[in-house]
Amino acid sequence: MIVSSFKPDLQIFSDLGGPQAFLPVGSLTLDNYTGVFDRVPFWQFMMNSILISVVTVGLGLIINSMAAFVLARMQLPGRRILLAVVLATLIVPFEVMALPMLWEVNQLPYIDGSQGWLDTYAVQIVPFIANAFSIYLFYTYFDSIPKELDEAARVDGAGWFRIYRSIVMPLAGPAIATVAILTFLPAWNQYLWPLMVTQSESVRPVMVGMGYFHQLGKVSWGQIMAYASLITIPVLALFIAFQRSFVNSIASSGVKG
Template identity: 45%
Template sequence: MKKTSITRKIFLYLTLSFLAVIFLFPLVWMVMSSMKDDFQIFRDMTSVKAFLPPLPNEVDGGYLQNYILAFERVNLLKYIMNSLIYTIGIIIFGLIVNSMAGYALARFNFPFRNFWLAVIIATLIIPPESIFLPLYVLVFNLGWVNTYTGLIVPFIANAFAIFLFRQFFLDFPKEIEEAAKIDGCSQLGIFVRIIVPLTKPVFATVAIVLFINHWNDFLWPLVVANDDSMRTIQIGLQFFMNQQPVQWGQVMAALTVATLPMLIIFIFLQRYYVQGLAHTGSKN
């Protein structure tokens, strides 16, 4: 039995390692290509050299030359700052609104609670693109076009985030809340002082999901932020790739810079992310 268990674990780890390497190939290729010129990128495309950095004598101007030229060619720093403001704004307000909504659905008994939960979950099947036109008309009438408000406010409430919070709070011990009530703590005080500090995994999970979803947003920022000063990184990359002549080494450098924030936030919050996913869905 022990040998069988060890064999299964070895097979599982080898399989997962193999899959991890496969998924990392595009990322490694992108980073390595960001250090090369166009000739080197296409020359190495069909060999293992595509996943290796260029030799020092093949680099003209240093390994970061493409990064420097990319920032000089377009205002990448401004695009990155716009994306950070956009995504972080949605995360901050989204965590507040969605956590409170999830807590209310998990703890409070109010009329038609299950009905409203079903309505919230049902909105997940609605394609976001199908509501962009009426949403844009609303944002336009409010005067929010080319503003951070127009980018952030429509996406603060998130059905998936509300569901995750609700499932996680269902698993939270009620005895702790009841003890706080006996000590005279208000409902808001219980949520802020007890629930939030003790449920970091689900907050980290929702933060990662919201960051990845909205950092990669393209259509909504394209519609609402049509001024160059308001473009997000994804829109900026599209305009950058359309500039002639296309310098693929610089494009890879810009793509690498755009990918870094997602990698950083996932690396720092991955432990909470796994815990949050493990605890959600344990109760109905």
């Protein structure tokens, strides 16, 4: 992808038959990258995606960790059944829920007094804050933390929220990093839902911008490769930043004792 982003379209196709397709050889140029900025409002799409993804991750960490804390640490009746119900939602494909969700968000009142959330940031964020898989990841990690810490804290007069904030969450760094990455990726890569609920370029994310390269008749594959390379940079940066915690979380998930 990166190598092809520096090649003209004709050379991309001529190189497909050999190893030169993977090598930066031939007439390399930055024209594809300049063409991206001429063809789409790239920075607007990029800032929209960053805003949507960061807010979704931030709120998701709070909401999902709180739900997991209740299920893992508090002795509530029926909590196992509730966890099973939460996990059962994972088997329902998003495509099945898309049209009912579209109808629902169009009936909700918005903060400015109007009806319907279409063509807003909220419609791209709020439906995806609570996530069953994130709750399950937090649940498994919280459940592995010794409950004696809770008992000691309660003897000292700490409430459940204080235990969550001051004891459990500081020990859950790897789980937080893993959930952050696994929440960021779907938020960043969303295409179908933003395509359904947004019309203005002022709120559209980067993945919807990919369709702009197919609208003017001739498809420039070099520009598509350049656009895809640019929108991959934030994902790589996030993974590099949380790589150590992510790997630690995966490793510790298979270790008991």
